[in-house]
Every structure is written in C-alpha cells, then in structure tokens.
Amino acid sequence: MEAILRTMVSAPTDRAFDLFRELVDTMRPRDHADAVAANNAVQALAYLLEQSGDFRAALRRHMLHLLSTRKQVQLYTDTGILSNETFYTALTRRIGYRVLPPVFNRYSLKDVFGALFHKKTDYVWLEAISREAWLALGRAMHFHDETDLVSINKTRVQVLEAIQVLSCRLSAIGLEPELVRNNPDIERFESPFVRQNVETLAYIEHYRRTMIDEALPDEDVRPILVLLDQCEEWLTKAKKSAAKNGISVGLTYHLVRIYQHIERxxxxxxxxxxxxxxDKAELVIDGLVALVRAENRKYRIRDVFAENTSLLALQVTEHASHTGEHYIAETRSEWLGMFRSAAGAGVIVGFMALLKLLTAKAHIPLLLEAILFGLNYALGFMLIHMLHFTIATKQPAMTAAKIAATIHAGSKRNRQRLDLDELAGLIVKVVRTQFIAIVGNVALAMPVALLIAMTWNWYFGVPPVDAAKADHLLHDLSPIASLAVFHAAIAGCCLFLAGLISGYYDNKAIYNRIPDRIAALPWLNWLVGESRARRLAKYIENNLGALAGNFYFGMMLGMIGTVGFLLGLPIDIRHITFSSAYLSFAAVAYNFQLDWHIVAMSVLGIALIGMTNLAVSFGLALWVALRSRKLTFQATKPLLGELVRRFLKNPAQFFVPPRSPKPVVEAPVPSLPNHQETVREWVRLRRQRAG
Incomplete structure (x- = not known):
C-alpha cells in the first residue's frame, strides 16, 4: 500500500486509473467476509495519509483527475436505478449482458468505477468497514486543503447535470397513467412530482450562475427536499391504495423506480x-457502498425479480392469508365443522378416483388422456369448493401465509421479541385443523371408494380394476419399492403453486375490477337480470382466486405424469386422499385377500405421502410469505422451543381443541324493596280511609 502511494507522488495523472485499481486490490481482503482485515486496510491507509502530506496531496490529485476527466452523469443516474423499460425488457437485457458483456469505456466513470471494484463481492467487505474507520479515512484526506477548484467545479457541474436528469425522470414517472389511476387525487391537486422539477431546475440554474461568478449559491436545498418528502408520502399512499385495489408487476416497477430516484x-x-x-460524510459513505453494491450486482437476474415482484408477492400472499383464516378452526364446533367439510370432499374424491381409473382403462391417446385426467381433477376440485367442502392438502399454502402475516405484525409491534404465545397458539390451531381435515378426507374417501368398487363388482361382475392394475396401484403406494415420497413432494410443489395462483387471481380481480365489469355487462343484465348479475359478480369477486387455483392445481396433477413419461423422467404425483381411495380399489380387486404386510406398507406409504404433501407445500408457502414481508426463517426459530414445550405439556391440544368453558350464569339478585314507595302507598291508603 505504501509503495503505491509513493508511486502516486511522482506518477503522472494519466496513470490514475491503474494506480487506484492497484490500491483497491491491495486493500481487498482475501476473504470477502473478513471484516477485521477490511477495517485494518482502511485504518492503515488513513494512518499513512495522516503521516505524509505528500501522500495526501498525491491521492487527492489523482482522484480529482479521475473524476474531472470522466463522464460522471451515467454513474449517478443509472447505477442502482431501474431504467425506463418494462420488467420483461430489463430481465432480457440482464440475461443478454451476462452472456455478452458490454464494451468497456475508459472515459466513462461508471465503467471505471465497475473496473475498480470488479470483484462481485466487493460490496460485502466495504459494508463490513465500520463508520469510525471511514470517517478517519475522510479526515486523513484533508479535502479542505485542496486548491484545484477547476477540477472540483467540473465535478460539481456533472453532479448538477445528474440531478437535473433524475428530477426530469422523476416527474415523468410520477405522471404515468398506471400511477395516476391508482391515486386519482394527483390529477385534482398540483403534483409534487411536477413541482419538484420546477424547483430543482431553478436551483440548478442559480447554482451555475454563481459558479460563473466564482462563488457558491446562497440558496439551500430544503424546499426541494420538502417536495421530495411529499413525493415519498404519495408513494406510501400508493402502496396503501394498492393493498385495497390490487397491484401489478408494472405498477410495482414504477413504485420502485420512484423510490430509487428520490433517494439518489x-x-x-x-x-x-x-x-x-x-451528515454529509455519512452520505458519502452510504453512497459509495450503495454504488459498489449496485455495480457488483448489475447483471444479477434474481435482483430484478426481488425488486419488481416484492409488492405483488406481498399482495398474493396477503390474499392467501385472508383465505387462510377460514382454514383455522378456533373452537371445537369449528373443528367438527372442518371434519364434516373434509368428509364431504372425501365422498367426491372417491368418485373422482373411479373416473381416473376408468379413463386410464380406456387406453385413449396419451395427450387426450392427460387432458381428461386434468379435467377430472380440476372440475372435481372446483365442485368441492363450490359445495364448501375442503381438501386437506389445500390448507398449508393458505395457513402458511397467515402465520407469516402474524410474524410480520408481531415484529412490527415489538422489534426485540415476538409474541411467542400468540404465534405458538396459532400454529397449534393450524396443526389440529390440518389433522382433522386429513382424517375427514381419508375417513370418507376409503369407505366411499370401497363401496363404489363393491357395487361395481356386484353389478358388472368384475371389479373396476384388474389384478395387474391393482398390483401397479399397490406398488405406487410403497415408500420403499417406488418413488412415492418423491412424487408426493412434486404434488406438494403443485399445491404451493396453486396457492400462489389463487392469490394472484384474487389480486387480478381487484386490480382489473373484473367483478364491476361483469356486473355492468349489458347482455348479462338483459339475460339474467340486474340483481342476478350483481350476485354473480360478487361471487366471482370472492371466489375467482379459489376457482382458478383449484382448476390449475387439477390440471397440474392430471398432466404431470404424462409430461414425465414423454420426457423419460420419473415424474409423477401422489396425493394422500386419492392414494387412500386407490388402496380400497386394489383391495376389492383382490377380493380382500391381501397380505397384511402389503396393507401395512400401503398404509405407511399413505401416511408418508400425506406428510410430504403437507411439509413441502407448507414449507414453500411459508418461505414465500416470509420473503414477501422481508423476513427470514430466523424469525421462526424461537417458535421451536415453545412448540416442543407445549407438546410435552399437553400433546392432545395438537389434535383436539379444548372444550369451550361453559358460560357462568349469574343468579338474579333479588330486588330490595323500595321503602319510599311503600311509605307513599301507606299514606295514600290512610287518606282514602279518612275520606
């Protein structure tokens, strides 16, 4: 490091870029996460600069030359800020740059900056440097001793130009039709986005005139900062409005761009x-680290998704969490009601399993068979929903979002400690509701399938499936002889996706005002009447997401096996309710002459299939719900000990809710006699007798 500083003292400024690159390479720790080494490097540089005035002057001279001879505007206006393009264009552009990076421009400060911090993890060790070390380095530079006003003014001019570009962009984004639609008040009142642009341009013009006179402006930036605060307040209102009116990827993209432009x-x-x-020193530090981070991650595709789908993911999981409230039984009566709802679904699943087996028995063309399989599942699940029945495995994707929403609300109330009792109580309710729903599905699916198979055998003289098909069904249930658990995990992924699809369509119905548009259809009002059209629109508003999720879930279950066959991959699905029904069909095919080992292995397989269905769908849904609220699984760690303690103390509460305490009926308090009324009545009677 000292050798590089000595070279800077005598080296011409044309070598500024190469020398700074060597200096950064020397300071970079071998392990990017080594905070001690990063702090030691900065402190060593600050010590050398404090000890030698020549080193300070040389470093400032090369730095000012590097800044004043490069085009700076692009670094300030583009790095770390989404460009004026759609989400999909930004995504394809990053993919293209990863495959074929753009040409390096030595005279662009943006490219030079990226070349100085060329390691993709440079922002990690820069963020690990303490504020004290940064401030010590800033003091050691002695910028107040600098006399090269020409280079300093060139940098100021470019910063002013960057501010002008950012201000014009901000005013344009703030008037996007999609944003105005989300907040109509901006059309009735003067827009803060337009007003800040007027104030900013006036400030920049005044600043340039005073620089010509070799002075600094006497005006401050507080009026512009106030207007930026108003823009930020509008941004908060837009997010709240989106919670009611829905959101899209395009709207999220605009909101993120507004926030980035305001901050820059x-x-x-x-x-x-x-x-x-x-606070100016703090701003320099934060700005440097932010620019390095953005430059290091400029081609990362994951960041595009994270930045542009955060609000949409929150809305999707928020709708799912509201739906999840209906899948959580609070009392024993609701718990029994969940059993009845799941039992009704088990009856329908018994008939759906029969249709699936008959379709496979018909040996129709493969693609048509896959479509019929999917329609059987999809229409059956939609019928189950319309009859207000419940498929047990549909619950985790909804209840996980509800749990994440509770964690988020708890962390907002108390940053230090979540309300573990409340959260653990919620999870216990979820577990026992899930348990009784599975019991209801399986308890009815198996006997209904058994009754259907026996009736079919009695009426037609042969069982619905032959011995060869029964062997195949039993083989698919074995967790050892087949990939039943792996296929159950695939079904869990489908359940997770169905939950996201449900939330997406609920958001879409609100954002695009689909119910209102349906209620206003002239031909529908003429055909069924205005009141029925409104009822239909209300039903779609409340059920579009659930119907869409069930339809897509059914199509995925029906077609994945065929896709796996066409690709030559061991891909299929296993669902606990259908698997239990298939065991009944196989038992009738063998006239109940099954070895107990086979039955035990099949029952074990059904149990593992159910556990895998639930664990995978719940885990994925909880992960997305936590990510959408900017939480991690670290927030759920304190729950484990609390849940274990509750289970050891009272395991029954995880399966059966406690009885509701009987209301205490208070005995009526006998009214005391009113002595004044008694006296009045006595006086009245005496007067009557005297008269």
Missing part, C-alpha cells in the same frame, strides 16, 4: 449543497 436525488442534493451538514 436526496443524496446528490445534500452532497452538493454548500451549507455545512454534519
């Missing part, structure tokens, strides 16, 4: 403001 404008305005500001 605020930083540049405070940096260039001549008024002394104690």
């Amino acid at each position: 404008m605020r930083m540049l305005l405070l940096l260039i403001d001549p008024v002394p500001n104690p």
Whole structure:
C-alpha cells in the first residue's frame, strides 16, 4: 500500500486509473467476509495519509483527475436505478449482458468505477468497514486543503447535470397513467412530482450562475427536499391504495423506480449543497457502498425479480392469508365443522378416483388422456369448493401465509421479541385443523371408494380394476419399492403453486375490477337480470382466486405424469386422499385377500405421502410469505422451543381443541324493596280511609 502511494507522488495523472485499481486490490481482503482485515486496510491507509502530506496531496490529485476527466452523469443516474423499460425488457437485457458483456469505456466513470471494484463481492467487505474507520479515512484526506477548484467545479457541474436528469425522470414517472389511476387525487391537486422539477431546475440554474461568478449559491436545498418528502408520502399512499385495489408487476416497477430516484436525488442534493451538514460524510459513505453494491450486482437476474415482484408477492400472499383464516378452526364446533367439510370432499374424491381409473382403462391417446385426467381433477376440485367442502392438502399454502402475516405484525409491534404465545397458539390451531381435515378426507374417501368398487363388482361382475392394475396401484403406494415420497413432494410443489395462483387471481380481480365489469355487462343484465348479475359478480369477486387455483392445481396433477413419461423422467404425483381411495380399489380387486404386510406398507406409504404433501407445500408457502414481508426463517426459530414445550405439556391440544368453558350464569339478585314507595302507598291508603 505504501509503495503505491509513493508511486502516486511522482506518477503522472494519466496513470490514475491503474494506480487506484492497484490500491483497491491491495486493500481487498482475501476473504470477502473478513471484516477485521477490511477495517485494518482502511485504518492503515488513513494512518499513512495522516503521516505524509505528500501522500495526501498525491491521492487527492489523482482522484480529482479521475473524476474531472470522466463522464460522471451515467454513474449517478443509472447505477442502482431501474431504467425506463418494462420488467420483461430489463430481465432480457440482464440475461443478454451476462452472456455478452458490454464494451468497456475508459472515459466513462461508471465503467471505471465497475473496473475498480470488479470483484462481485466487493460490496460485502466495504459494508463490513465500520463508520469510525471511514470517517478517519475522510479526515486523513484533508479535502479542505485542496486548491484545484477547476477540477472540483467540473465535478460539481456533472453532479448538477445528474440531478437535473433524475428530477426530469422523476416527474415523468410520477405522471404515468398506471400511477395516476391508482391515486386519482394527483390529477385534482398540483403534483409534487411536477413541482419538484420546477424547483430543482431553478436551483440548478442559480447554482451555475454563481459558479460563473466564482462563488457558491446562497440558496439551500430544503424546499426541494420538502417536495421530495411529499413525493415519498404519495408513494406510501400508493402502496396503501394498492393493498385495497390490487397491484401489478408494472405498477410495482414504477413504485420502485420512484423510490430509487428520490433517494439518489436526496443524496446528490445534500452532497452538493454548500451549507455545512454534519451528515454529509455519512452520505458519502452510504453512497459509495450503495454504488459498489449496485455495480457488483448489475447483471444479477434474481435482483430484478426481488425488486419488481416484492409488492405483488406481498399482495398474493396477503390474499392467501385472508383465505387462510377460514382454514383455522378456533373452537371445537369449528373443528367438527372442518371434519364434516373434509368428509364431504372425501365422498367426491372417491368418485373422482373411479373416473381416473376408468379413463386410464380406456387406453385413449396419451395427450387426450392427460387432458381428461386434468379435467377430472380440476372440475372435481372446483365442485368441492363450490359445495364448501375442503381438501386437506389445500390448507398449508393458505395457513402458511397467515402465520407469516402474524410474524410480520408481531415484529412490527415489538422489534426485540415476538409474541411467542400468540404465534405458538396459532400454529397449534393450524396443526389440529390440518389433522382433522386429513382424517375427514381419508375417513370418507376409503369407505366411499370401497363401496363404489363393491357395487361395481356386484353389478358388472368384475371389479373396476384388474389384478395387474391393482398390483401397479399397490406398488405406487410403497415408500420403499417406488418413488412415492418423491412424487408426493412434486404434488406438494403443485399445491404451493396453486396457492400462489389463487392469490394472484384474487389480486387480478381487484386490480382489473373484473367483478364491476361483469356486473355492468349489458347482455348479462338483459339475460339474467340486474340483481342476478350483481350476485354473480360478487361471487366471482370472492371466489375467482379459489376457482382458478383449484382448476390449475387439477390440471397440474392430471398432466404431470404424462409430461414425465414423454420426457423419460420419473415424474409423477401422489396425493394422500386419492392414494387412500386407490388402496380400497386394489383391495376389492383382490377380493380382500391381501397380505397384511402389503396393507401395512400401503398404509405407511399413505401416511408418508400425506406428510410430504403437507411439509413441502407448507414449507414453500411459508418461505414465500416470509420473503414477501422481508423476513427470514430466523424469525421462526424461537417458535421451536415453545412448540416442543407445549407438546410435552399437553400433546392432545395438537389434535383436539379444548372444550369451550361453559358460560357462568349469574343468579338474579333479588330486588330490595323500595321503602319510599311503600311509605307513599301507606299514606295514600290512610287518606282514602279518612275520606
């Protein structure tokens, strides 16, 4: 490090880029997560600069030359800020740049900056450097001793140009039709986005005139900062409005861009403001780290999804969490009601399993068979929903979002400690509701399938499936001889996707105002009447997501096996309710002459299939719900000990809810005699007798 600084003292400024790159390479720790080494490097540089005035002057001279001879605007306006393009264009552009990076421009500060911090993990060790070390380095630079005003003014001019670009972009984004639609008040009142642009342009013009006179402006940036605050307040209102009216990827994209432009404008305005500001050093540090982070991650595809789908994911899981409230039984009566609802679904599944077996027995063309399989599942699941019945495995994707919403609400109330009692109680309710729903599905699916198979055998003289098909069904239930558990995990992924699809269509119905548009259809009002059209629109508003989720879930279950066969991959699905029904069909095919080992292995397979269905769908749904609220699984760790303690203390509560305490009926308090009324009545009677 000292050798590089000595070279800077005598080296011409044309070598500034190469020398700075060597300096950064020297300071970079071998392990990017080594915070101690990163802090030691910065402290060593600060010590060398404090000890030698020549080192300080040389470093400032090369730095100012590097800044003043490069085009800076693009670094401030583009790095870390989404461009004016659609989400899909941004995604394809990043993919293209990963395959074929753009040409390096030595005279662009953006490209030079990226070349200085060329390691993809440079932002990690820069973020690990303490504020004290950064501030010590800033003091050691002695910028107040710098006399090269020409280079400094060139940098100021480019920062002003960057602020102007950001301000114009911000005003344009704030008037996007999709944003105005989400907040109509912006059309009735003066837009803060337009007003900040007017104030910013006036400030920049005044700043440039004073620089010509070799002075600094006497105006400050506070009016512009106030207008930026108003833009940020509008951003908060837009997010709240989106919670009611739905959101899209395009709207999320605009909101993210607004926030990024506001933050970058605020930083540049405070940096260039001549008024002394104690937070200016902090801004320089935060700005440097933010730019390095953005430059290191500029081609990361995951960041595009994370930035642009965060609000949409939150809305999808929020709708799912509201639906999840209906899948959580609070009392014993609701718990028994869940059993009845699941039992009704078990009856329908018995008939759906028969249709699946008969379709396979027909040996129709493969693609048509897959479509019929999917329609059988899809229409059956939609019928179950319309009859207000419950498929047990549909619950985890909904209840996981509800749990994540509770964690998020708890963490907002108390950043230090979540309400573990409340959260553990919610999970216990979820577990026992899930348990009784599975019992209801299986308890009815198996006997109904058994009754159907026996009736079929009595009427037609042969069972619905022959011995060869029965062997295949029993083989598919074995967790040892087949890939039953793996196929159950695939079904769990389908359940998870169905939950997301449900939330997406609920959001879509609100955002596109589909119910209102249906209720306003002229031909529908003429055909069924205005009141029925409104009822139909209301039903679609409340059930579009659930119907769409059930339809797509059914199509996925029906077609995945065929897709796996066509690709030559061992891909299929196993669902606990259908698997239990298939065991009944196989038992009738063998006239109940099954070895107990086979029955035990099949029952074990059904249990493992159910556990895998639930675990995979719940885990994935909880992960997405936590990510959408910017939480991690770390937030759920304290729950484990609390749940274990509850299970050891009272395991029955995980399966059966406690009885509701009987209301205490208080005995009526006998009314005391009213002595005044008694006296009045006595006086009245005496007067009557005297008269």
